[in-house]
Amino acid sequence: MAQKKTQMENQPAMKVGIIGIGQVGLVLMTNIHKANNTQFILSAVCDTRPEIGQLVPQGVTFTREAAEVVKSCDVIMTCLPRAQDVKTVWERSIKDNLSKGQYWIDHTSSIHSQNEQLDREVTCLGAQFIEAPITGGLSALKRGEMCCLVAGKRTAVDRMRSLLDINYQQLHYLGQQVGSCTVVKLWSNLLNASQIVAMTEMLLVAKRQGLDLNKVFHAIRASSGNSFAWETGVPEVFKGRYDTSFTIQNHNKDIANGVQLADDLGVDIPMMKLTQQKFKDAQSAFGDLAGCYSYAKLAEDLHEEKLQVAGYEKWSWGIEVIGEEQTSAIRHENCVLPE
Template structure:
């Protein structure tokens, strides 16, 4: 199987590395020539256009920052659609709008190809080792064809249903991570203001009901001072904006989501779109005159989980909940 990869940024570059590391023929394309040159030096092939890549690859993966960027790659001049045909798969790994993904997937399918949306979750450090989680939205037939390369890209692969379902779940999980990040910023600044030792505070949260994936990753780079989780405020704003739009389209009267959108809009006004997302804590550091720093924490996260073949995660079904008042059949 020959795989093409378009979008070699913070996440895409690491995912493409897993493809190359595991022995696949790899073609690469990016508007930035530097990562392309790096991959070519490692044995990948350069594709001048998405059309060229689609013409010679069995699978073309896109991992791009915005829905408009993806649309341009798929249906623009020299785009993927011009090279798609029977037996070829387009795999969309971006965090994007579900309706736009469905629209583009429809065009790929109409051109004779297959489409799968497969956004990832778990942080750049896990993308680098092939241990990240993948949500896959597509037909079951396409999922079965895609599973061999998906289990190279990620450790845990969940078939979420039809096209669009994975994009919705990815936006939901990114919204939850953002809410956790903001609440952790408030908690850490409050611990500092109360005179608590921040190393002890970190451990107290980690071993308690307050623990989370975000705490075990982003709190560490916050306390280190690097604040480097390879994710920026403009990307957070995009993701939580997509979640807000999703909820509004279904008439869900959210209360926390609008506040998060205002918080990040204010932070972008202060620090710029490309500021690292954990620096959302700077708003509170500046308001209190405190620095939330501690010794012994790493400047970036490194995945220490050994790389192993991935597998399909299957949702729990047909669970019988025992109720003593009614018996096992209740």
């Protein structure tokens, strides 16, 4: 193992390019540039918005043409809003410029069937495709605590491991079957959404019953009803923020793709379709850019109740990985403890 590591260290640093400098791409750009990794060096970034060029670190090439990134870099990372955006970039910029020995890491929450097709076509070109959607929230990504789901050839994933480790606390390898990560990511967001709906209903019941909402929050944290959504969603509602780091438009996009997959497979999911409608209602009420937990705000308005709790204005959270089994635990900061 040590010999393999030495061989990799002796190889020239691979040039990394990022296509799409949105919320995710911006963090990746910053982290990779600061990492001073001996195996990977940030070389070029692409975004269609010219103002993004002002954010690019000195020495890194900025271009509005994705093809330039593909031509000049060994590793291409795409961080795009939708599956259609990935398809467009593939057809217009990547397909005719990708060559043997290159790696393409796609972080987009996409569609599994599209990724399966891309993997086949990229393989035919002699390059490597790695499916790598991320989950855990933008604030976790900024701290390097996010989880990345990866699928693709094991040798390719191992070669890119130290690059991925720069940004992610946990990597979950789901195997060579590209498309599997997208299924897990979509349904992770569906589960999260359903728990936000249930969380909101429970808080409204507790409020009208006259209970102390902060004490309720901590009691559920210690109970069988606890979840990631409860631990992080309830304080967002207490703050009145509803998690603006991820828009309800993007959340609904993932929900729709997950529901469509279930329909294609003939699986009846009445609870998830009800959740989907609740989130659609929230998007209609507050707009595409509202926070992904805005259903709670909608329910507050419908019931003429406020679920905010004093003392959570500066609350934040992190993720701590515990033990060999890699259990994720939420670490609270500026949390109001019950008396």
